[in-house]
Amino acid sequence: MAADEITRGTNRRTLLKGAAAIGAVAAGSQLLPGAARFAQAQSSAPIKVGFQVHRTGIGAAYGRWYDRTTKAAAKLINENGGINGRPVEIIAEDDGTDPKRGAEVIEKFANKHECDVAFGTLFSHVVIGSAPRAGELKLPYFVVSEGHHVASGMLNRYTLQPGITDVKSQVQSMAPWVADNLGKKVTMIYPDFAFGHDHRDYFSEAIERQGGNVIAKIAVPPRETSFFKYLPKIPKDTEVLYHVMVGPGVLTFVKEMGEYFGDDRPEIFGFIDSLEAVDIASPGLEFLEGSHFWEGYPRYAGPNQSEHDKFYRAAVGVDDNGASLSDPKDISTYAHMFGCWETLHILKAGMEAADYKGPKDRQALIEAVENMDVFPESQAHPQGSKLFNGRTHQAFAHQHISKVEGGKLVPVHKTSIFDTYYEDEVDYTKMSF
Amino acid sequence: MDFLSYLPFDLPHPALLLAGVLEGTVLAAVLALTALGLSIVFGIMRVVNVAHGEFYMLGAVLAWFVTTWVAAVTGGPPWLGFAVALVIAPLVVGAIAAATDWLVLKRLNYDPEATIVATIGILYIIQQLALTFYGPYARPVEAPFDFRVATPYFGYSGYKLVVVGAAIALMLVVWLVLTRTRIGLVMRATQYDRETAQAFGIPVDKVYAGVFALGAGLAAIGAVLIVPIRQADYLMGGDPLLLSFIVVILGGLGSLRGTLVAALFIGLADGLISTIYDATLAKILATLLVAMVLVFRPQGLFGARAA
Numbered sequence: 092m093a094a095d096e097i098t099r100g101t102n103r104r105t106l107l108k109g110a111a112a113i114g115a116v117a118a119g120s121q122l123l124p125g126a127a128r129f130a131q132a133q134s135s136a137p138i139k140v141g142f143q144v145h146r147t148g149i150g151a152a153y154g155r156w157y158d159r160t161t162k163a164a165a166k167l168i169n170e171n172g173g174i175n176g177r178p179v180e181i182i183a184e185d186d187g188t189d190p191k192r193g194a195e196v197i198e199k200f201a202n203k204h205e206c207d208v209a210f211g212t213l214f215s216h217v218v219i220g221s222a223p224r225a226g227e228l229k230l231p232y233f234v235v236s237e238g239h240h241v242a243s244g245m246l247n248r249y250t251l252q253p254g255i256t257d258v259k260s261q262v263q264s265m266a267p268w269v270a271d272n273l274g275k276k277v278t279m280i281y282p283d284f285a286f287g288h289d290h291r292d293y294f295s296e297a298i299e300r301q302g303g304n305v306i307a308k309i310a311v312p313p314r315e316t317s318f319f320k321y322l323p324k325i326p327k328d329t330e331v332l333y334h335v336m337v338g339p340g341v342l343t344f345v346k347e348m349g350e351y352f353g354d355d356r357p358e359i360f361g362f363i364d365s366l367e368a369v370d371i372a373s374p375g376l377e378f379l380e381g382s383h384f385w386e387g388y389p390r391y392a393g394p395n396q397s398e399h400d401k402f403y404r405a406a407v408g409v410d411d412n413g414a415s416l417s418d419p420k421d422i423s424t425y426a427h428m429f430g431c432w433e434t435l436h437i438l439k440a441g442m443e444a445a446d447y448k449g450p451k452d453r454q455a456l457i458e459a460v461e462n463m464d465v466f467p468e469s470q471a472h473p474q475g476s477k478l479f480n481g482r483t484h485q486a487f488a489h490q491h492i493s494k495v496e497g498g499k500l501v502p503v504h505k506t507s508i509f510d511t512y513y514e515d516e517v518d519y520t521k522m523s524f
Numbered sequence: 525m526d527f528l529s530y531l532p533f534d535l536p537h538p539a540l541l542l543a544g545v546l547e548g549t550v551l552a553a554v555l556a557l558t559a560l561g562l563s564i565v566f567g568i569m570r571v572v573n574v575a576h577g578e579f580y581m582l583g584a585v586l587a588w589f590v591t592t593w594v595a596a597v598t599g600g601p602p603w604l605g606f607a608v609a610l611v612i613a614p615l616v617v618g619a620i621a622a623a624t625d626w627l628v629l630k631r632l633n634y635d636p637e638a639t640i641v642a643t644i645g646i647l648y649i650i651q652q653l654a655l656t657f658y659g660p661y662a663r664p665v666e667a668p669f670d671f672r673v674a675t676p677y678f679g680y681s682g683y684k685l686v687v688v689g690a691a692i693a694l695m696l697v698v699w700l701v702l703t704r705t706r707i708g709l710v711m712r713a714t715q716y717d718r719e720t721a722q723a724f725g726i727p728v729d730k731v732y733a734g735v736f737a738l739g740a741g742l743a744a745i746g747a748v749l750i751v752p753i754r755q756a757d758y759l760m761g762g763d764p765l766l767l768s769f770i771v772v773i774l775g776g777l778g779s780l781r782g783t784l785v786a787a788l789f790i791g792l793a794d795g796l797i798s799t800i801y802d803a804t805l806a807k808i809l810a811t812l813l814v815a816m817v818l819v820f821r822p823q824g825l826f827g828a829r830a831a
């Protein structure tokens with residue numbers, strides 16, 4: 092009771108003093124009290140990060156794990172003092188894995204929530220639909236999308252992808268290994284939208300440089316639920332079947348592939364996208380034994396697990412098999428979601444380098460990130476070291492190839508970062524803000 | 525086979541043809557079952573049920589809940605949960621449909637325009653409830669049994685062939701009920717002349733609720749059969765709704781025979797065209813065909829011209 096009295100008394104006194112002070116200056120300027128309040132609020136107010144997330148639609152499984160990873164990263168950053176001493180607040184909005192909705196979400200971040208930056212989403216068509224609006228609203232937009240649309244120059248100065256490599260990097264670093272170890276006559280099955288087209292175009296180029304060629308290209312609509320009808324189009328002389336699939340039907344896709352081939356299958360090289368959030372040991376996937384997958388970040392913690400991976404797994408809540416600690420059937424999207432963790436840490440570094448105070452410093456933030464070039468392997472970058480190209484707004488990193496052995500993914504090859512590098516196609520730093 | 529080389533086009537590879545026919549037959553079987561429900565509801569009640577696809581989705585989602593629950597409680601094999609789902613899912617969906625009829629359609633006096641708008645609303649309500657309680661994810665239901673049938677060119681899921689057989693058996697049952705039983709007689713009487721049927725003491729309200737439940741239940745059975753092949757997700761009702769409408773319009777609204785023939789035709793055409801050429805082309809052609817039928821034969825291929 093006594094304490095309450097004191098507090099109340101103090102409050103009343105403070106209030107009276109404040110009122111007197113305001114009364115005094117208000118005579119001089121109507122604006123001053125408002126300005127003073129703003130400055131005070133700014134120093135402790137949270138930095139608002141608009142998080143565009145696939146809660147529904149064909150990307151929902153990715154969204155679930157992007158959400159968990161983002162929350163874990165924000166919690167860690169806040170425990171360590173936030174950004175410039177200010178806490179980070181994640182404001183999540185569902186984009187429905189839909190480009191139109193994605194652009195609306197960007198508008199909400201800028202106009203309704205008054206976010207400092209936008210961040211998040213994966214599916215390439217959502218990013219391509221949202222980025223122009225972010226550019227118009229002059230809202231920095233940090234994507235974790237994999238598509239080549241950032242580095243190709245298709246987007247704008249406000250859109251950056253510093254936390255994950257793009258498809259062009261991934262596939263060109265895979266092609267030499269595929270040609271040397273699996274075969275040179277490749278048939279590709281990929282989803283029929285921007286992301287799949289990046290696979291088609293850049294892998295075809297890359298395998299031709301290795302003396303191989305793509306003998307058939309099979310495009311599947313992204314909302315397809317039945318895949319058998321596409322499989323008879325695989326030519327008989329295919330040496331390597333290259334598959335990458337997304338959406339709710341991925342497990343059906345891989346199962347039907349197993350029914351189709353039985354024991355008599357070509358070499359199979361898949362992007363783990365085809366089985367992200369799916370247990371490799373699911374019934375019907377036994378035929379995958381001995382086949383290979385690209386992984387952005389190995390799902391199973393192997394004997395060479397780094398301390399950073401150990402820390403990151405525990406923080407996000409993922410066990411050694413890549414599943415949720417609370418539900419072993421809830422498999423993560425381990426090969427992609429680290430991008431959220433790393434991007435938030437880059438955002439922190441960028442804001443601190445730019446001495447970011449509020450929306451007027453957005454350009455300084457982008458310039459600060461553009462000036463970055465190396466992200467060494469660390470707690471902030473558990474997937475490994477990265478090179479960042481400020482001109483193309485794109486990061487480059489090690490890639491992994493894993494083999495299915497005993498229903499698990501076992502890493503068999505790790506590329507160098509330079510295997511993923513390609514010449515600049517754009518210089519965003521020359522574009523005006 | 526030399527004469528084939530004189531053809532002005534290349535014949536598709538037999539592997540493509542076989543795959544197209546197999547996939548087409550499976551689609552036709554499930555489609556017939558789903559479209560039959562839509563057709564019966566329209567034929568007897570004159571209600572265009574836009575929420576039909578959502579009853580299909582509910583069937584699949586319930587199948588997931590039931591199989592998961594049975595596996596957790598009894599630890600039994602996949603076929604046990606599946607068998608329970610095959611009984612429970614259509615019953616629950618049928619009960620929901622009967623309640624919908626009593627709560628909504630009856631209060632609108634089955635006015636054709638009002639019921640279309642009302643069922644659009646029901647579509648969204650069911651879909652969003654499924655999103656809330658089931659989630660946005662696609663979840664697999666394990667097939668009750670699985671064996672691989674080897675053809676000369678590729679392997680095929682034995683379960684899919686069983687689905688075809690099960691669908692045919694179910695359609696036979698529906699046909700027997702409608703033509704050989706007292707319930708069927710009452711239904712047909714209501715279809716023929718609602719007021720006279722009522723005058724003869726037929727409880728038209730109950731018949732309508734029953735018919736609506738039957739239509740939804742058929743969609744649900746179709747979904748339970750298909751879910752081990754396709755997985756269950758809350759947006760899966762869209763495609764079957766579109767295809768069912770195509771089939772029912774093509775076959776003639778209210779004509780069961782027309783519905784079956786049209787389902788077979790659309791299923792096989794979709795299977796063959798999407799295997800040999802392109803899946804999107806198959807949908808384009810089916811929709812174009814419907815447009816043509818509506819222009820030149822609005823009563824459908826087997827429908828009677830409205831008096």
